[in-house]
Amino acid sequence: MPEFVLVAGAWLGSWAWDEVVPELRAAGHGAHPVTLSGLGDRRGVPAGQQTHVRDIVEEVERRDLREVVLVGHSYSGIPVGQAAERIGDRLARVVFVDSNVPADGESFASAWWQGPAALEASIAENGGFWAPLTAADYDGQGLTGEQIARIVGGSTPHPGATLTEPAVLTRPLGGLPATYVKCLLDGPEPSADVAELLTNEHWRLVEMDTGHWPMFSRPGELARILHRSATQS
Secondary structure (H helix, E strand, C coil): CCEEEEECCCCCCHHHHCCCHHHHHHCCCEEEEECCCCCHHHCCCCCCHHHHHHHHHHHHHHCCCCCEEEEEEHHHHHHHHHHHHHCHHHEEEEEEECCCCCCECCCCHHHCCCCHHHHHHHHHHCCCEECCCCHHHHCCCCCCHHHHHHHHHHCCCEECHHHHCCECCCCCHHHCCEEEEEEHHHCCCCCHHHHHHCCCCCEEEEEECCCCCHHHHCHHHHHHHHHHHCCCC
């Protein structure tokens, strides 16, 4: 059975998948949520973007996983997309959950909607970290007050270098077998770079009628989508 390696986005740790993991395991899959360096219970560990790529690759290698489905949410699509090409024939599929995707030589900040300088300034003002969102920032994303409180309470500042260092890809991302999960409350259409990737025969689009954090708002539905993605060819 496929082995899922689950990586949540900025500010979050492995705990973000607590309601998804039991569903996957009940379906017979392995499920391995990862906390990236500098976040959650690994707070204080120095981290750049390539550190996060290594975190993911090392999880796969340490557990000697095969038939791996890498899952990257939000920011983590960038290191997950790079890790996918580095684990070779261990990879079965990549699932990008409403996420950024890596482009060789480009960073997360490169595509920031206010421009990279704005994000870099915010990181500098916060001592080299990207400050977590406030409760109000989660409005309109299909989350209950309890779910928002859980996310805010568990979030930790995100290491800024992971957002400003460039991605390193050795071959086109469109050649990987991939599913892109678009969460419609966060915008009705994928970004232009994702739309271009979806023209590749190896890529599939799945839509969810929820917000940007479906592991909290719709964990059962997300688990079922992940399960189905593992059977795609």
